[in-house]
Amino acid sequence: MSTVAAERPAAPRLLLAALLGAGVAVALGVYGNVHDPSQKLSFTLFFSSTLSMKVWLATFALGFGVVQVLSALSLYGKLPFAAPSWIGGLHRISGRLAFLISLPVAYHCLWSLGFQDTDTRVLAHSLLGCAFYGAFATKVTIVRSKGLPGVALPVAGGLLFALLVGAWYTSAGWFINDNGGFPDF
């Protein structure tokens, strides 16, 4: 069974992973556009305001994204020291946490604000946010597939991190820059 799977050509499976990601991204964008933004939903979890929650959680997610990149570089032997035995666990956990803590932010964006194009930054953020979750779906699919070219996973991971940076820069980064710092915790 596994031999048959390994013998399957990689290209269609890569295409399937990419299509799955594209489908997720488009679905979120369509939802954000079709759903009538309530502009009411206000939850803060344990932060002082919704805005504070979004800025801080997005920044934490970015931090875990940096851990992802560094641990991946270590796993691939691209850092000037041997990968410690626990680095694989750290990589998986940081990825899971980055995804988990991004969800409240995305939920508020999608439900309360929706997909918007009021200016270039807002449009870029809407597109990057949707693309981020699409890239996440693609990366998870690639991680769980066997027999794909070795370059597929680093490319998917790099793209995912780039989209996270872009989504953060056009929202939390913009807010921090525009308001002279982080909001109160």
Added chain:
Amino acid sequence: MLRKVDRFLAPVVWVVAGLFVLMLIIGPEIVAEDKGEPVSAAAYVGGGSGPDAKLLFTTHCGSCHTLSKAGTSGTTGPNLDDVGLDAKQVEDIVRSGRGVMPSFDGKLSDAEITALAAYVSGP
């Protein structure tokens, strides 16, 4: 230790992701803030004398902004008791949006936006 955390987190991620999708779909039905009929444009009109700016404010702005005369205490956006904007500035922001605040151009009529701006900037 990391392995235990990872084993715990693995199903949590899938469950939360599932809840995320579920809440996107059925959330408006079960969250109190979104229950009920949306306020119609006609409901904004009080006694035929134009838009009810206070009702407009509490409906569209109050969850994010504090404004004592409207009795709202939102904390997402600036406290409007403190900002000191004139009506033109408020109207521009309402029309174009700012930061995470969406544009209301096309969602509210010109008369509603003007009334809202006058209300927010007024005494």
